[in-house]
Amino acid sequence: MIAKTRGFxxxxxxxxxxxxxxERLTQAAIPSTVTIILIQGFSDEVSCLVQPGDAVKxxxxxxxxxxxxxxxxxxxxxxxVVNVGKLAYLGNEVAxxxxxxxxxxxxxxxxxxxxxxESLSAEQIEKLVYLSGAAGAGRSGIPTRFKxxxxxxxxxxxVIIHGVESEMYGPLAAALLAGERLGQFAEGVRxxxxxxxxxxxxxxxxxxxxxxxxxxxxTLASYGVEVRCLEPRYPADYDEVLVSTVLGxxxxxxHLAANIGVIVLDIQDVLHVYDAVTKGKPVIExxxxxxxxxxxxxxxxxxxxxxxxxxxxxxxxxxDRAYRLLRNSALTGERLEMKQPVDRNCDAVIAVHENDSRxxxxxxxxxxxxxxxxxxxxxxxxxxxxxxxxxxxxxxxxRPCINCGFCEEVCPAGLIPHHLxxxxxxxxxDETLLRFKIYDCIDCNLCAYVCxxxxxxxxxxxxxxxxxxxxxxxxxxxxxxxGLLTDSK
Amino acid sequence: xxxVRSLLDKLYDTxxxxxxxxxxxxxxAIMYGTNETTHAAPxxxxxxxxxxxxxxxxxxxxxxxxxxxxxFGWRVIAIIMVSYVAGGAVEVIFxxxxxxxxxxxxxxxxxxxxxxxxxxxxxxxxxxGVVFGTMFGKEVxxxxxxxxxxxxxxxxxxxxxxxPAIMTVNWQTPFASGPDAITAATPLTTYKSxxxxxxxxxxxxxAGTEQVLFTSARAARNATLNPQSVFAGVKVYCMGNAAxxxxxxxxxxxxxxxxxxxxxxxxxxxxEPGSMGETCRLVVLAGGLLLIALRVSNWRIPVSYxxxxxxxxxxxxxxxxxxxxxxxFQVLAGGLLFGAMFMATDPVTSPFTRAGKYVxxxxxxxxxxxxxxxxxxxxxxxxxxxIMNAFTPLIDQIVLMFKYRPVKA
Numbered sequence: 001m002i003a004k005t006r007g008f009x010x011x012x013x014x015x016x017x018x019x020x021x022x023e024r025l026t027q028a029a030i031p032s033t034v035t036i037i038l039i040q041g042f043s044d045e046v047s048c049l050v051q052p053g054d055a056v057k058x059x060x061x062x063x064x065x066x067x068x069x070x071x072x073x074x075x076x077x078x079x080x081v082v083n084v085g086k087l088a089y090l091g092n093e094v095a096x097x098x099x100x101x102x103x104x105x106x107x108x109x110x111x112x113x114x115x116x117x118e119s120l121s122a123e124q125i126e127k128l129v130y131l132s133g134a135a136g137a138g139r140s141g142i143p144t145r146f147k148x149x150x151x152x153x154x155x156x157x158x159v160i161i162h163g164v165e166s167e168m169y170g171p172l173a174a175a176l177l178a179g180e181r182l183g184q185f186a187e188g189v190r191x192x193x194x195x196x197x198x199x200x201x202x203x204x205x206x207x208x209x210x211x212x213x214x215x216x217x218x219t220l221a222s223y224g225v226e227v228r229c230l231e232p233r234y235p236a237d238y239d240e241v242l243v244s245t246v247l248g249x250x251x252x253x254x255h256l257a258a259n260i261g262v263i264v265l266d267i268q269d270v271l272h273v274y275d276a277v278t279k280g281k282p283v284i285e286x287x288x289x290x291x292x293x294x295x296x297x298x299x300x301x302x303x304x305x306x307x308x309x310x311x312x313x314x315x316x317x318x319x320d321r322a323y324r325l326l327r328n329s330a331l332t333g334e335r336l337e338m339k340q341p342v343d344r345n346c347d348a349v350i351a352v353h354e355n356d357s358r359x360x361x362x363x364x365x366x367x368x369x370x371x372x373x374x375x376x377x378x379x380x381x382x383x384x385x386x387x388x389x390x391x392x393x394x395x396x397x398x399r400p401c402i403n404c405g406f407c408e409e410v411c412p413a414g415l416i417p418h419h420l421x422x423x424x425x426x427x428x429x430d431e432t433l434l435r436f437k438i439y440d441c442i443d444c445n446l447c448a449y450v451c452x453x454x455x456x457x458x459x460x461x462x463x464x465x466x467x468x469x470x471x472x473x474x475x476x477x478x479x480x481x482x483g484l485l486t487d488s489k
Numbered sequence: 490x491x492x493v494r495s496l497l498d499k500l501y502d503t504x505x506x507x508x509x510x511x512x513x514x515x516x517x518a519i520m521y522g523t524n525e526t527t528h529a530a531p532x533x534x535x536x537x538x539x540x541x542x543x544x545x546x547x548x549x550x551x552x553x554x555x556x557x558x559x560x561f562g563w564r565v566i567a568i569i570m571v572s573y574v575a576g577g578a579v580e581v582i583f584x585x586x587x588x589x590x591x592x593x594x595x596x597x598x599x600x601x602x603x604x605x606x607x608x609x610x611x612x613x614x615x616x617x618g619v620v621f622g623t624m625f626g627k628e629v630x631x632x633x634x635x636x637x638x639x640x641x642x643x644x645x646x647x648x649x650x651x652x653p654a655i656m657t658v659n660w661q662t663p664f665a666s667g668p669d670a671i672t673a674a675t676p677l678t679t680y681k682s683x684x685x686x687x688x689x690x691x692x693x694x695x696a697g698t699e700q701v702l703f704t705s706a707r708a709a710r711n712a713t714l715n716p717q718s719v720f721a722g723v724k725v726y727c728m729g730n731a732a733x734x735x736x737x738x739x740x741x742x743x744x745x746x747x748x749x750x751x752x753x754x755x756x757x758x759x760x761e762p763g764s765m766g767e768t769c770r771l772v773v774l775a776g777g778l779l780l781i782a783l784r785v786s787n788w789r790i791p792v793s794y795x796x797x798x799x800x801x802x803x804x805x806x807x808x809x810x811x812x813x814x815x816x817x818f819q820v821l822a823g824g825l826l827f828g829a830m831f832m833a834t835d836p837v838t839s840p841f842t843r844a845g846k847y848v849x850x851x852x853x854x855x856x857x858x859x860x861x862x863x864x865x866x867x868x869x870x871x872x873x874x875x876i877m878n879a880f881t882p883l884i885d886q887i888v889l890m891f892k893y894r895p896v897k898a
Binding site for chain 2: 168324326329330331332333334335352354355356357358359360361362363364367370371372373374375376377390391392393394395396397399400401402403404405406408416418419431435436437445448449450451452453454456458459
């Protein structure tokens with residue numbers, strides 16, 4: 001089943017940026033040391049089960065907490081624990097385990113896995129998914145009876161699996177589903193269907209990749225999964241946007257898709273489920289797309305979790321000029337350093353040119369390779385032929401807001417970002433911000449991208465939300481929400 | 490260019506010039522672009538900046554400047570230069586006192602202001618106007634982005650009221666020079682005085698009538714077809730070619746008594762007197778459409794403004810032809826197209842809400858037609874935009890009130 005899906009407000013199509021990821025998939029060597037952080041996207045830190053000096057196997061659980069909502073964390077290489085300590089990671093201090101690898105590439109399989117997974121009971125499948133760490137996917141986890149998600153299995157009404165590729169740079173669904181992986185993906189979806197029998201399944205793909213769509217829909221045809229074609233307009237891959245475009249529902253502001261019974265997963269999450277149940281393979285590997293002009297080649301690399309970026313990039317990072325490394329997104333991602341490890345939720349590393357050089361008369365140049373929301377550069381005409389530059393220059397000085405309205409036009413949440421900005425800037429933190437729906441903001445940063453006055457609108461709105469929460473003005477909570485364990489984002 | 494770079498760097502470091510930092514920074518920013526990079530997410534940002542945004546408005550105004558130059562000669566250039574120098578000085582002084590950067594908005598004010606002046610305006614009046622406009626239209630409110638009124642219009646309004654003789658009676662005919670070139674009448678003035686003296690669109694031209702004004706071919710046909718009409722010795726003024734043809738070829742109207750008062754074609758190509766930038770409507774339209782196509786200005790205001798003028802004038806002209814000029818004439822005459830394309834669209838002084846933009850455009854349109862029809866002034870574009878500027882915050886507030894319901898605390 002292929003269904004067309006309605007569009008959504010605002011949004012922007014990032015077209016044809018230089019050095020996009022290639023469909024090629026390569027396997028990185030076993031790293032000599034890995035650093036594994038004991039935290040996942042949405043849950044608290046899990047307690048560490050190993051001590052320095054312990055010998056560990058790849059796939060062995062090294063962090064686990066069965067009382068809180070979480071999934072176990074595994075060693076990703078065979079070797080010896082050399083350090084258990086704190087690591088500054090993405091602005092937080094997190095517990096991390098450093099393991100020295102012995103160089104072998106085997107891993108310890110989970111007990112009870114079988115290629116004939118249909119013979120397993122729901123509980124056995126759930127246990128495999130939980131123990132493998134695959135349940136810790138997305139922003140709310142995959143529900144099992146082992147407290148792996150903020151909601152329970154029975155609460156799930158829909159599962160959306162996405163690969164819309166709406167980001168400026170991100171992994172390609174075609175690379176993740178190359179060769180036998182497509183069949184495994186289909187099996188993974190079937191396993192999830194068995195785990196969540198009452199849920200409807202949707203797969204959302206980039207409408208411009210027709211061959212992939214026909215392959216996927218051909219494979220999934222008989223399983224009652226709906227394949228949706230979405231225009232790859234940023235931020236089509238966001239949970240809030242997917243829920244509205246695919247299901248026509250609204251995620252209550254300040255809450256998660258899971259709160260209304262929708263689980264949003266990406267393609268790799270499903271493959272992890274397949275690997276866990278049929279091969280007994282825990283989440284010890286991640287496929288990461290190397291994107292952007294900073295890499296001499298742009299393959300997708302399958303790498304052990306915890307491997308430092310320098311291992312992942314392994315000589316592919318250009319040395320000709322300075323590059324800024326970003327995690328997952330050029331619009332919302334954090335900066336990375338070469339020493340930092342690849343974590344479980346990493347699916348793209350982006351290297352953009354750190355451009356602090358002055359361009360003479362930049363503002364009157366025709367700009368055939370300069371991306372802009374406005375059609376004021378030649379790239380508006382040539383954008384399909386010439387690739388656009390990805391660099392960190394601000395391209396102008398910060399100026400007062402002139403109400404040009406670009407931020408409002410692109411806002412996928414239907415907000416008026418510059419209006420909110422004026423309140424936050426003047427430190428007016430009260431019900432007015434609630435009234436103008438500040439909590440509807442999904443933090444996509446598109447407003448800050450298009451602003452000609454170079455105002456960091458997204459950051460100001462986030463600041464406004466934080467200050468509101470400090471003042472006790474949290475967003476109104478609708479009735480009948482599921483799994484209300486997180487109050488706000 | 491390296492010499493310029495090192496000179497600039499030296500100027501930054503000279504302590505004596507530290508107060509003039511905004512001037513140096515402005516020169517630097519224009520020549521060299523920025524070396525600043527994004528601090529945090531989004532790490533990559535759009536290439537457009539305010540300098541390019543404003544430059545495009547200037548680019549869209551250049552055809553109108555060229556047309557003004559060809560119509561009125563070197564004086565146009567002199568007026569523009571006085572405007573830039575005098576207004577620029579105010580901007581620079583305020584930037585130095587306030588210790589902030591020089592904002593690019595002035596580049597537009599400094600060009601739009603001279604374009605809405607009569608070509609005969611004395612240079613000192615230009616200077617007075619632009620200084621007043623920049624200071625009281627913008628800087629006293631806190632500079633670019635905070636002003637309530639369009640600074641160019643504030644300046645224009647001030648000199649219109651302060652120097653009425655200069656601003657309302659001396660108009661130069663395009664493509665002409667010498668004493669004959671000066672006329673007291675723009676097409677709007679001509680219409681108003683003729684409409685007051687003549688019988689406008691009568692069904693029957695009665696005996697004893699001296700002047701008749703037909704605002705459309707239909708009105709001319711109705712009157713001439715009426716057997717009771719008497720045309721002997723009656724001067725017949727006709728708006729536009731169609732009405733003129735109907736009248737001129739009619740055997741009952743004596744030869745030479747039919748007068749074509751306004752040619753829409755001449756209005757379009759800029760042969761009728763008016764303010765410098767507004768006369769050649771074709772290039773004004775082209776510039777405005779370019780800005781809309783580039784998304785620099787929003788289509789909602791000009792479209793609703795012009796459409797309102799057309800519709801309101803059509804209705805008014807049907808019922809009260811002695812007061813309301815015909816719709817097409819109202820759209821083409823005076824500063825309407827220039828005002829709608831370049832001044833009503835100023836994002837800072839017009840509503841930012843979409844519904845508000847329509848309200849703003851409709852308000853401007855209604856006021857323009859009302860002022861043209863019922864006030865002592867012949868032109869209402871300037872007043873209506875300034876009045877609607879004042880209502881802008883209110884319009885936005887009301888629109889937001891409907892769009893976002895208040896929440897209970």
